Amino acid sequence: xxxxxxxxxxxxxxxxxxxxxxxxxxxxxxxxxxxxxxxxxxxxxxxxxxxxxxxxxxxxxxxxxxxxxxxxxxxxxxxxxxxxxxxxxxxxxxxxxxxxxxxxxxxxxxxxxxxxxxxxxxxxxxxxxxxxxxxxxxxxxxxxxxxxxxxxxxxxxxxxxxxxxxxxxxxxxxxxxxxxxxxxxxxxxxxxxxxxxxxxxxxxxxxxxxxxxxxxxxxxxxxxxxxxxxxxxxxxxxxxxxxxxxxxxxxxxxxxxxxxxxxxxxxxxxxxxxxxxxxxxxxxxxxxxxxxxxxxxxxxxxxxxxxxxxxxxxxxxxxxxxxxxxxxxxxxxxxxxxxxxxxxxxxxxxxxxxxxxxxxxxxxxxxxxxxxxxxxxxxxxxxxxxxxxxxxxxxxxxxxxxxxxxxxxxxxxxxxxxxxxxxxxxxxxxxxxxxxxxxxxxxxxxxxxxxxxxxxxxxxxxxxxxxxxxxxxxxxxxxxxxxxxxxxxxxxxxxxxxxxxxxxxxxxxxxxxxxxxxxxxxxxxxxxxxxx
Amino acid sequence: xxxxxxxxxxxxxxxxxxxxxxxxxxxxxxxxxxxxxxxxxxxxxxxxxxxxxxxxxxxxxxxxxxxxxxxxxxxxxxxxxxxxxxxxxxxxxxxxxxxxxxxxxxxxxxxxxxxxxxxxxxxxxxxxxxxxxxxxxxxxxxxxxxxxxxxxxxxxxxxxxxxxxxxxxxxxxxxxxxxxxxxxxxxxxxxxxxxxxxxxxxxxxxxxxxxxxxxxxxxxxxxxxxxxxxxxxxxxxxxxxxxxxxxxxxxxxxxxxxxxxxxxxxxxxxxxxxxxxxxxxxxxxxxxxxxxxxxxxxxxxxxxxxxxxxxxxxxxxxxxxxxxxx
Numbered sequence: 001x002x003x004x005x006x007x008x009x010x011x012x013x014x015x016x017x018x019x020x021x022x023x024x025x026x027x028x029x030x031x032x033x034x035x036x037x038x039x040x041x042x043x044x045x046x047x048x049x050x051x052x053x054x055x056x057x058x059x060x061x062x063x064x065x066x067x068x069x070x071x072x073x074x075x076x077x078x079x080x081x082x083x084x085x086x087x088x089x090x091x092x093x094x095x096x097x098x099x100x101x102x103x104x105x106x107x108x109x110x111x112x113x114x115x116x117x118x119x120x121x122x123x124x125x126x127x128x129x130x131x132x133x134x135x136x137x138x139x140x141x142x143x144x145x146x147x148x149x150x151x152x153x154x155x156x157x158x159x160x161x162x163x164x165x166x167x168x169x170x171x172x173x174x175x176x177x178x179x180x181x182x183x184x185x186x187x188x189x190x191x192x193x194x195x196x197x198x199x200x201x202x203x204x205x206x207x208x209x210x211x212x213x214x215x216x217x218x219x220x221x222x223x224x225x226x227x228x229x230x231x232x233x234x235x236x237x238x239x240x241x242x243x244x245x246x247x248x249x250x251x252x253x254x255x256x257x258x259x260x261x262x263x264x265x266x267x268x269x270x271x272x273x274x275x276x277x278x279x280x281x282x283x284x285x286x287x288x289x290x291x292x293x294x295x296x297x298x299x300x301x302x303x304x305x306x307x308x309x310x311x312x313x314x315x316x317x318x319x320x321x322x323x324x325x326x327x328x329x330x331x332x333x334x335x336x337x338x339x340x341x342x343x344x345x346x347x348x349x350x351x352x353x354x355x356x357x358x359x360x361x362x363x364x365x366x367x368x369x370x371x372x373x374x375x376x377x378x379x380x381x382x383x384x385x386x387x388x389x390x391x392x393x394x395x396x397x398x399x400x401x402x403x404x405x406x407x408x409x410x411x412x413x414x415x416x417x418x419x420x421x422x423x424x425x426x427x428x429x430x431x432x433x434x435x436x437x438x439x440x441x442x443x444x445x446x447x448x449x450x451x452x453x454x455x456x457x458x459x460x461x462x463x464x465x466x467x468x469x470x471x472x473x474x475x476x477x478x479x480x481x482x483x484x485x486x487x488x489x490x491x492x493x494x495x496x497x498x499x500x501x502x503x504x505x506x507x508x509x510x511x512x513x514x515x516x517x518x519x520x521x522x523x524x525x526x527x528x529x530x531x532x
Numbered sequence: 533x534x535x536x537x538x539x540x541x542x543x544x545x546x547x548x549x550x551x552x553x554x555x556x557x558x559x560x561x562x563x564x565x566x567x568x569x570x571x572x573x574x575x576x577x578x579x580x581x582x583x584x585x586x587x588x589x590x591x592x593x594x595x596x597x598x599x600x601x602x603x604x605x606x607x608x609x610x611x612x613x614x615x616x617x618x619x620x621x622x623x624x625x626x627x628x629x630x631x632x633x634x635x636x637x638x639x640x641x642x643x644x645x646x647x648x649x650x651x652x653x654x655x656x657x658x659x660x661x662x663x664x665x666x667x668x669x670x671x672x673x674x675x676x677x678x679x680x681x682x683x684x685x686x687x688x689x690x691x692x693x694x695x696x697x698x699x700x701x702x703x704x705x706x707x708x709x710x711x712x713x714x715x716x717x718x719x720x721x722x723x724x725x726x727x728x729x730x731x732x733x734x735x736x737x738x739x740x741x742x743x744x745x746x747x748x749x750x751x752x753x754x755x756x757x758x759x760x761x762x763x764x765x766x767x768x769x770x771x772x773x774x775x776x777x778x779x780x781x782x783x784x785x786x787x788x789x790x791x792x793x794x795x796x797x798x799x800x801x802x803x804x805x806x807x808x809x810x811x812x813x814x815x816x817x818x819x820x821x822x823x824x825x826x827x828x829x830x831x832x833x834x835x836x837x838x839x840x841x842x843x844x845x846x847x848x849x850x851x852x853x854x855x856x857x858x
Contacts, residue, residue, distance in 0.1 A: 033811075036613055036614070036615065037615055042615070043569075043570070043571060044570070044571025044572070044573055044574065045571050045572075118570050118571050118574055119571075120574070120575070120578065121571075121573040121574070121575075172615055174569050174582070174612065174615055181615075184615050184616070185616070199624065199803070200614045200616065200621070201613075201614060201803070201807075201808065201811060202697075202803040203697070203803075227696070227697060227801070228801075229696055229801045230798060230801065230807075230810070230811060231798055231799060231801065233680055233683075233799075234683070234695065234696050234798075234799060234800065234801055237680075237683045237684065237687055237688050237695045237696075238695050238696050238801075240688050241683075241687045241688045241691055241694075241695045242691065243687075243694055243695050243696065375814075403563075404563065404814070405563075405567070405568075406562065406563030406564055406565065406567065406568060406814070406815065406816045407562070407563035407564075408563075409563075409564060409567040410563045410564025410566075410567065413564075413567060413579075414576045414579070415564065415566060415576070415579055415580060415583065416564070427572075430571070430572065430573055436573075440572075440573070450575065450576075453575065453576050454572070
């Protein structure tokens, strides 16, 4: 045993020596915005959590193939239906030199529930965390939860002692009264990179953690510099001129330019984000239509007519430059619960659509206002314009209201009473599981189960809420999949929404580096390699 | 003189209050900040609670009153996006904007005034004609286009200059300066030219037309008749008398340079206050927007005050008046 440890130690030392002998490799990258905080429990948002993932780590992580693998936990098992036991990796140290212990995990679970935390959704998955010994933690869930490890990827572990020393035992509170929470601008994780300096909104410099536990990490980067660049044109120029090695997102219309420019190339792939249209099916009269006294979208024939009238392939060719993937389901292929057999879309068929409109009594069509963001998704406003033009063929006059995302979300979300009749929205389930999509977008809203909060159109079939609860706790994967399929079948038959496509990820990379593009648009420095 | 300054300072407070009031009445139309502050899975209850806690449900007069009282005590609140005190953020970004603006203003004057004088004296030389044509381009092209064109030429094609940012900065106390490092100076060139171009052409045209006016006056003719050197007549007698309107305009333009640095800063990702503001607008970060607008109003007022005082230095007639007459 001792010999083995010694050998491991020796191997470790040689690799470290090898790494330090290599030249300094600097990696510079740019995104359109900055991580809003370094506090790992401060904001549940892709860029922020993805950026923090280079500094902090969770019990599990996703590798370059998006599989869940161990990070701070070496192994885990569902010892009882409601108890998950995680075995921590021995010898892991925080950047300040403290050892990772089960206490830190328990502390982090509790921190998820503090007032400023934006991770209360994750906190709600946990009833209690118990340290069994220094390297074993039991996570007790309120109901059986078969996908808990999947939901834990973005739950990062903080050092209890460091948080106490720096008065950061509560999550950074955006509501104020917590000015200068140490964890907002400083970080002490276990990850491969250490924060060297940070000026919010301007520049963050990371240096490699020499004591990182994973000696097989692919990256050879020793220093990483992150700069937010808000303007598309400036970001593209920064990449082409060689001022950054990776920049994203790149405007889809600039791909040709990136291809022809020397030393850079576009890196495109399907994003796990599904873009869809939805309609108000709840109100008895639409708020923004010329039809009074009734709601045409309550009639499934009208909704079916809409889905037949929208030519997704044309949107793909003309608006998305061939880079989107038409969708029939509300989830992307990367999402757990996706079923290829069910992803077919109803055919584009104007005649069928006209006939359905006639049967529903709207042969002359009607007028409706469409809410659309113009800076949230890839070419969002153009998609809405194209859809409006297509719907004109079945005599539906769409008045397009395309606005910046703050205005758009301020209008259509729950806080404003779901003020929309017809809208475009996009969704990536944060857990990479269909349950998140069903419970957020498809289930009836306003019930006691408090789900369906992003079901902006108020589509409702009580059977789906029943199934949602069962999917949540079903541990048999086959049974679970059958129930997910059933939900999607009902939703498709009733045309609860009109899925359009998965939008493309659009990055630009220098030929000098190699990176892995994750379908959730996260960038992981662990897989960034600067070529010699 | 002192009463004059005191009066102007009182006026300036009124101006700032008015700007603040107008700003707050507009903030209700910029959208909902909450969605930018929480993740997509955050529950409705928490969103509603957050909005209530931030005081966003209050009437705009109440919100403005709260802001004015806090601002009077030097507290500009807490940025929604950066989660830091706004005063810290502004102090961090102010040097970048001021350096850029002052260098631009200097460039505009150092090039614009000689060009104006030259085109006035040698009205028909080919160089004057080309200056005039160039100035037309400068005055008619929008700032962002000039910025993008410069980036394309010197950043992407020639690769002489960095395309964004401020380069390495040196910290002098709380002031960060890019003027002391090579990368800082290189980064400054394109934004400064972009920002200066419009002002430069404006100053050139102004100096030219004023100069032409003054050259026709009797005292310049007499100066010539006395046999004074041509150079003395042009640069001392004539130029000095064209300076009053030029000082007014350049002074006021310094205010607009600082304010309109927004566009240049966002094209070059220059980490100044303008960039901070434009990002705040996108994210509905009300505390930053409010503080920035009031601060810019303050700059305008102070610059106006300095301009008024400079008149006295340049124009002897005003000096005599303010001293209480003969």
